Amino acid sequence: MSNLSRYYLSYLYNIFLRLTLGTRLDDNLSGLFAVKRERMFELDFNKIFWGYGDYFFRLLLLSQRAGFLHIEVPVFYGNRLGGESKTRFLQIFAKYTREVFYILLLKVLGRW
Numbered sequence: 001m002s003n004l005s006r007y008y009l010s011y012l013y014n015i016f017l018r019l020t021l022g023t024r025l026d027d028n029l030s031g032l033f034a035v036k037r038e039r040m041f042e043l044d045f046n047k048i049f050w051g052y053g054d055y056f057f058r059l060l061l062l063s064q065r066a067g068f069l070h071i072e073v074p075v076f077y078g079n080r081l082g083g084e085s086k087t088r089f090l091q092i093f094a095k096y097t098r099e100v101f102y103i104l105l106l107k108v109l110g111r112w
Contacts, residue, residue, distance in 0.1 A: 023057070028060055029057065043062050
């Protein structure tokens, strides 16, 4: 990322996700992915696809547990050239963090 504060915040949050959820990926928050259709149907969609963008780390977490191969390709995000982001950082940060702790609670209760 060309914006250093965004880079470091993203880096730190990804460390938090790796430590709390046990993922082995560098970037749990964004990226492109391709999955064979048959493999995708092995996953429990009800545990993944809801919410705003937090579905992405749930998808990565459950696909990792199912033994899917993940290959990361670095992406460079430049500064926005025009307009404003519709994403409100603090709201998304709070929502994602709540979701991480919710997953941890479900894991403790044996429902994840």
